[in-house]
Amino acid sequence: MTMEDLQNAGVLLPEEEWGKHRLKTTVPQIPLAVLLAAAVASLVVAYFGDGNILTWIGMGAFLVLLFAVTWLVDRSVRRQRRRVREERPEG
Numbered sequence: 116m117t118m119e120d121l122q123n124a125g126v127l128l129p130e131e132e133w134g135k136h137r138l139k140t141t142v143p144q145i146p147l148a149v150l151l152a153a154a155v156a157s158l159v160v161a162y163f164g165d166g167n168i169l170t171w172i173g174m175g176a177f178l179v180l181l182f183a184v185t186w187l188v189d190r191s192v193r194r195q196r197r198r199v200r201e202e203r204p205e206g
Contacts, residue, residue, distance in 0.1 A: 141198065142191040150187065154180040 121127045154177055161173025 140191070141194040142188060147184065147187060150180055150184050154184065 118127070157173045157176035157180060159173070161170045161177065164170030164173055
């Protein structure tokens with residue numbers, strides 16, 4: 116996609132707002148790292164389960180953790196949007 120496509124889709128901030136917002140992440144990094152490490156561990160359990168019950172436990176845990184990571188990142192995106200709206204000058 117080009118920059119023009121992204122602007123037309125409303126993904127980018129207007130050019131006059133570029134460089135006027137804080138760039139600090141809103142993703143809580145420690146919980147995200149813990150969730151990702153647990154997801155990797157669940158895949159290792161699934162692999163070593165060799166098709167038995169541990170495989171299904173590992174896959175179930177991975178799906179739950181995938182949902183949790185998605186939820187956490189989605190909350191962070193919403194928080195970022197709220198922060199940008201608050202920083203936007205009235206007018």
